[in-house]
Amino acid sequence: MEQQKSILIEGKNSVVEALKAGRPINKIYIRKGDRSFFRLLLELARENNVPIVEVDEQFLNKISITKKHQGVIAKGSPKAYLELEDLISKAKTTSREPFIVVLNEIEDPMNLGNILRTCDCIGANGVVIPKRRACGVTPTVLKVSEGAGEYVDIARVTNIALTLEKLKEEGFWVVGADMDGELYYEKDLTGPIALVVGGEDKGLGRLVKEKCDFLVKIPMMGHVSSMNAAVAFAVIGYEVVRQRMLKNAGRT
CATH class of the missing domain: 3.40.1280.10 (SPOUT methyltransferase, trefoil knot domain)
Known part of the structure; x- marks a missing residue:
């Protein structure tokens, strides 16, 4: 089976903790007009050099797997499993x-x-x-x-x-x-x-x-x-x- 190359991380807390934990994040999509709501998330993204892309609600709904994205979805590396x-x-x-x-x-x-x-x-x-x-x-x-x-x-x-x-x-x-x-x-x-x-x-x-x-x-x-x-x-x-x-x- 081919190893999964990326995973979607959905929801404010999940994305914030992924950034804090140092998980490699390629890109973060946030809902247009929500920059003040995601202030901490944006600060962490800047510190980790993760690009932020503002998108409309329809785009987030389309790519969301959980359907509970809370206006933010990150695309990052899958969690690494241990031996x-x-x-x-x-x-x-x-x-x-x-x-x-x-x-x-x-x-x-x-x-x-x-x-x-x-x-x-x-x-x-x-x-x-x-x-x-x-x-x-x-x-x-x-x-x-x-x-x-x-x-x-x-x-x-x-x-x-x-x-x-x-x-x-x-x-x-x-x-x-x-x-x-x-x-x-x-x-x-x-x-x-x-x-x-x-x-x-x-x-x-x-x-x-x-x-x-x-x-x-x-x-x-x-x-x-x-x-x-x-x-x-x-x-x-x-x-x-x-x-x-x-x-x-x-x-x-």
């Missing part, structure tokens, strides 16, 4: 205990965008996604993440099950989010953690579940039997943060 080994190495060099998120066949760009946003909020070291049967970093993902996608490292792998084996060899506890598990707040989620979240309809799958050290679940008290993948990740992800904060507080 798994590099993601693990970076995770181990931070001051916090390593926390990597593994997504098994998340296909909805809205879910991936929200997960990346939560990852940035909770300080996760990065995300692992499969190369096939999964959503990559698209304009919709970047828009939904509100710029957080610029700061979260992502590794793409061929085989999730083998990846979990590698993470265990590197000292991570592999925790799967699954309704067959124990209550998430009753398990110890401190230490190096790789949290595995399954696809929207498929869950983790038998082989991936078998590779996990243990499974955790969120209690369900209503009429439906499952929770949105991005919401489930946020609930468990913040429990990881809570437990680590309590653990660190106990040391001081």
Whole structure:
């Protein structure tokens, strides 16, 4: 497959964060008459020598993929993916205990965008996604993440099950989010953690579940039997943060 040469970044916050993060941007289109509204964006563009082109609303609507461009669309280089080994190495060099998120066949760009946003909020070291049967970093993902996608490292792998084996060899506890598990707040989620979240309809799958050290679940008290993948990740992800904060507080 030919490597993608460029990607559209849509929306004010997404473009601003792309510029702040140093992503190579070729050109930025803004809606005519909106220069005052995009003052910070224009300053960042000048600092990075990125040309600004004023266009009418119809042009933006025509090229927009998300249909939520907010009057600005940038054309830039695609997000660079890391090798798994590099993601693990970076995770181990931070001051916090390593926390990597593994997504098994998340296909909805809205879910991936929200997960990346939560990852940035909770300080996760990065995300692992499969190369096939999964959503990559698209304009919709970047828009939904509100710029957080610029700061979260992502590794793409061929085989999730083998990846979990590698993470265990590197000292991570592999925790799967699954309704067959124990209550998430009753398990110890401190230490190096790789949290595995399954696809929207498929869950983790038998082989991936078998590779996990243990499974955790969120209690369900209503009429439906499952929770949105991005919401489930946020609930468990913040429990990881809570437990680590309590653990660190106990040391001081």
